[in-house]
Amino acid sequence: MTLAIATLAVPTRAHAQDALMAPTPAPDVDENGAPRVPAPRPSPPAEPSRSARSPFVHFTGHADAGAGARWLFGDALVGAAIDLGIGLRFGERVHLYHDVRLLFADVGGLFLHQYETGPALVAEVADHVLVGGSVTIGGTTIERVTTGGSFAAFSVGLHLQATYDVIQLEHARLGVVGGISFDSAGQLFASDDRQRGVDATVIWGPTLGIGARF
Numbered sequence: 001m002t003l004a005i006a007t008l009a010v011p012t013r014a015h016a017q018d019a020l021m022a023p024t025p026a027p028d029v030d031e032n033g034a035p036r037v038p039a040p041r042p043s044p045p046a047e048p049s050r051s052a053r054s055p056f057v058h059f060t061g062h063a064d065a066g067a068g069a070r071w072l073f074g075d076a077l078v079g080a081a082i083d084l085g086i087g088l089r090f091g092e093r094v095h096l097y098h099d100v101r102l103l104f105a106d107v108g109g110l111f112l113h114q115y116e117t118g119p120a121l122v123a124e125v126a127d128h129v130l131v132g133g134s135v136t137i138g139g140t141t142i143e144r145v146t147t148g149g150s151f152a153a154f155s156v157g158l159h160l161q162a163t164y165d166v167i168q169l170e171h172a173r174l175g176v177v178g179g180i181s182f183d184s185a186g187q188l189f190a191s192d193d194r195q196r197g198v199d200a201t202v203i204w205g206p207t208l209g210i211g212a213r214f
Contacts, residue, residue: 066209079105
């Protein structure tokens with residue numbers, strides 16, 4: 001009985017000696033002997049709050065100026081064209097403006113003045129490239145200095161344009177603007193005494209200039 005107990009005690013004593021003789025893992029220290037502190041794991045980025053997200057609808061506007069040509073009664077009238085608009089931008093690519101368009105052109109003593117307003121829809125179809133159009137109503141005045149006659153008419157216009165942004169500023173973009181316009185005019189023309197008019201016609205022509213969007 002004593003032999004059996006001694007036999008059973010030998011392995012137990014051997015295991016205890018192995019445990020005492022096992023090497024102790026070296027502490028994780030830096031070159032100066034100081035214990036290393038594990039770097040904290042970066043926390044995942046916080047989900048932006050709804051109030052911090054960029055709104056879908058923004059106020060926006062544009063201002064364009066350049067040269068415009070219009071053909072009327074076989075003559076090409078060339079002058080200054082101005083287009084101003086203010087409205088809303090939906091997302092990053094769709095713009096809805098209310099435009100005011102002005103044109104002052106002349107040739108050989110024949111003067112053409114146009115004042116029009118109406119909605120315009122413009123979309124960014126590619127990086128830096130926008131296309132759109134507008135439908136306007138307004139007035140057209142023609143004056144001939146040589147005869148002293150003048151005509152005025154109510155006009156409806158269709159305007160198509162394209163813009164290529166060249167310079168990107170912090171709060172604006174500058175670019176080149178080109179377009180073509182068609183405006184009704186004709187039998188609505190009348191002299192001051194409204195006794196005579198002219199044949200129905202369309203005033204049309206291109207416009208080229210520079211513009212800013214903000």
